[in-house]
Amino acid sequence: MIDEGPSPEDVRRFSDETGYCPACGAEIWDAAPRCPECGRWIDGATESQHPEQAAARRKMMALIAILTLLGFTGLLAILRIF
Ligand SMILES: [Zn+2]
Structure with a gap:
């Protein structure tokens, strides 16, 4: 087939x-x-057409992902304290 x-x-x-x-x-x-x-x-x-824009957007996405991860980790740390 x-x-x-x-x-x-x-x-x-x-x-x-x-x-x-x-x-x-x-x-x-x-x-x-x-x-x-x-x-x-x-x-x-x-x-x-806009490789620089796409690269900048990808960097921004990576930054947001890292900040979200850090924020989540920080929240877990705070929750563990209380
Ligand atoms: Zn599209």
Whole structure:
């Protein structure tokens, strides 16, 4: 039996090849014709128009993730004191 389209395993295997939507910054599969988040059509490679913006956004996301983690850890420490 031959599969017509990519199986979930295939999608997972190629999930490394992700890019970021130039419009909303959502992480999307590089080969996706359009962004599933905002519906913007992707012409060619993602991030081709505003790589600096995308990089800045990614840094911001990492910062937010770290701050959230620190905040959560701090909250746990406070709860442990009382
Ligand atoms: Zn988008």
